[in-house]
Amino acid sequence: MKPKTIHIQDVTLRDGNQALKRPWTLNEKIEVFDLLVSLNVDGIEVGFPSSNESEFFTCQVLSKRAPKGKPIAALSRANEKEISVTWEAIQHADSPRMHIVYPVSDFSIKHVLKISEKEVLQKIKSSVSFARSIVGSNHQIQFSGEHFGDAIQNFEFTKLAFMTAIEAGANIINLPNTVERYRPMIFVNMVKEIRESIGDKAMISIHTHNDLGMATATSVESVYVGAEQIEVALNGLGERAGNTNLYETVIALHQNGESLNIQFDRIYPTAKRISELTGIPIGEKTPIIGEDIFSHRSGIHQDGVTKTMNQTKGAYRTFSPEFVGRFDKETISFTNQSGHKAIEFLLRQKGIEVSKEEIHHLFSVAKSISSKENNREITETELVELSRSILTYQ
Known part of the structure; x- marks a missing residue:
C-alpha cells in the first residue's frame, strides 16, 4: 500500500511561525523560504493570508518568488471571503494550492462549532465548491479535516465528510492529528481506513502534532498504509510541542530505503540558522542536529x-x-x-x-x-x- 512517491510538504512559515513568541518579519520569512527551496522540499505552505494584511502581503511576495513547479499552499477557513483572499495572495505562484480547513471530530462539532453534522457537510461542500470555481480545474485543493485524530467516535461521518470534499473538488485530503492523544497505531489504522475508503480519488496527506512526542513515528508509519504526503516543520516548530520534525522524518524514511528529493546536506546548516532566527536553542540530545549525538x-x-x-x-x-x-x-x-x-x-x-x-x-x-x-x-x-x-x- 506504500505510495510510489512521498511528498514532503513544509508548514514552517504557517504553523511554525504562528506559534513563535515573536513571529518573523517579511525579510526573515523570505530567508526561511529560500532555505526551504535549498532543502528542495516538495511543497511549501507560506501562511494564512486572510488573518491580517501583513500576512497577505507576505504570502503574495513568497508566491511570486516560488520556483517553477513548486506547489505553494496557503491556509483558509471554510469561508468564501477568506478563500477569495487566500487565492488572491497565492495565485501568482506557478503551482498555487488552496488549503481549506474545517473540523470533523464529534467533540469539535458539538462543543466548538455547535452545529449539526448535516450543516458540517453543507459547509464543506459549499466552501470546496466555491474554491474550485475560482481556482479553476488545473490547480490543487487540499481539504483538512481538523481534529481527524480525535474523530474515532464519529468515524463513519468523517469518511462521509472527506468524500463530500472530494466530490466538491478537493484532490488532496489532509488528515491532521491536531492534538496528539493516542498511540501512533490508532492514528495509522485510521489513515489506512480512509485510504481504503477513498481509493485513488485523492492524495492522502498527514499533518501530526507532537504533544506526546510521537509525531514523527505516526507520520512515518502512515506512509506505509498509503499516505503520499507528510506535512513537516523545520526544527519541529509549531503549536505547543510542535509539528512533525522535518529532519527526523526524512532521515527515518531514507534509512528505510525511501527515495526523497531532499538535499540532505542542507539539514544541519538550515537547523542552525532556524535556531538563530527563532531564538530557540537546539537541545544537545536533539536527534539529527543535536551537539551530542556523535x-x-x-x-x-x-x-x-x-x-x-x-x-x-x-x-x-x-x-x-x-x-x-x-x-x-x-x-x-x-x-x-x-x-x-x-x-x-x-x-x-x-x-x-x-x-x-x-x-x-x-x-x-x-x-x-x-x-x-x-x-x-x-x-x-x-x-x-x-x-x-x-x-x-x-
Whole structure:
C-alpha cells in the first residue's frame, strides 16, 4: 500500500511561525523560504493570508518568488471571503494550492462549532465548491479535516465528510492529528481506513502534532498504509510541542530505503540558522542536529565506535555527520564510565603509542581523578599530559 512517491510538504512559515513568541518579519520569512527551496522540499505552505494584511502581503511576495513547479499552499477557513483572499495572495505562484480547513471530530462539532453534522457537510461542500470555481480545474485543493485524530467516535461521518470534499473538488485530503492523544497505531489504522475508503480519488496527506512526542513515528508509519504526503516543520516548530520534525522524518524514511528529493546536506546548516532566527536553542540530545549525538562516553560503545568509525554504517551511529551537512566527527570522551579503548584511541589520535600495560595504568589514574573530582570528564589534553608524565617517571 506504500505510495510510489512521498511528498514532503513544509508548514514552517504557517504553523511554525504562528506559534513563535515573536513571529518573523517579511525579510526573515523570505530567508526561511529560500532555505526551504535549498532543502528542495516538495511543497511549501507560506501562511494564512486572510488573518491580517501583513500576512497577505507576505504570502503574495513568497508566491511570486516560488520556483517553477513548486506547489505553494496557503491556509483558509471554510469561508468564501477568506478563500477569495487566500487565492488572491497565492495565485501568482506557478503551482498555487488552496488549503481549506474545517473540523470533523464529534467533540469539535458539538462543543466548538455547535452545529449539526448535516450543516458540517453543507459547509464543506459549499466552501470546496466555491474554491474550485475560482481556482479553476488545473490547480490543487487540499481539504483538512481538523481534529481527524480525535474523530474515532464519529468515524463513519468523517469518511462521509472527506468524500463530500472530494466530490466538491478537493484532490488532496489532509488528515491532521491536531492534538496528539493516542498511540501512533490508532492514528495509522485510521489513515489506512480512509485510504481504503477513498481509493485513488485523492492524495492522502498527514499533518501530526507532537504533544506526546510521537509525531514523527505516526507520520512515518502512515506512509506505509498509503499516505503520499507528510506535512513537516523545520526544527519541529509549531503549536505547543510542535509539528512533525522535518529532519527526523526524512532521515527515518531514507534509512528505510525511501527515495526523497531532499538535499540532505542542507539539514544541519538550515537547523542552525532556524535556531538563530527563532531564538530557540537546539537541545544537545536533539536527534539529527543535536551537539551530542556523535559523542560516545560508555566504554562498551567506545570499543564498537573505534572499530567502525570510518565505515558507512557505524556500530553506534545511524548516519555520518557529513550526510546532513555537519563538519564535526564522532568523538570519544573519557569519564568514569569510559573504558581502556578511549585512552588508546585519544592518545593514538595525537600520535602517542603506548603499551597495554601503560594504557591500563593511565586508565586507573584517569578514573581515580574523575571520581575524586565529582565524576568530571578528563580532557584529551589532560590525558596527553598524564601519559607523558607517567611514561617519563614510571
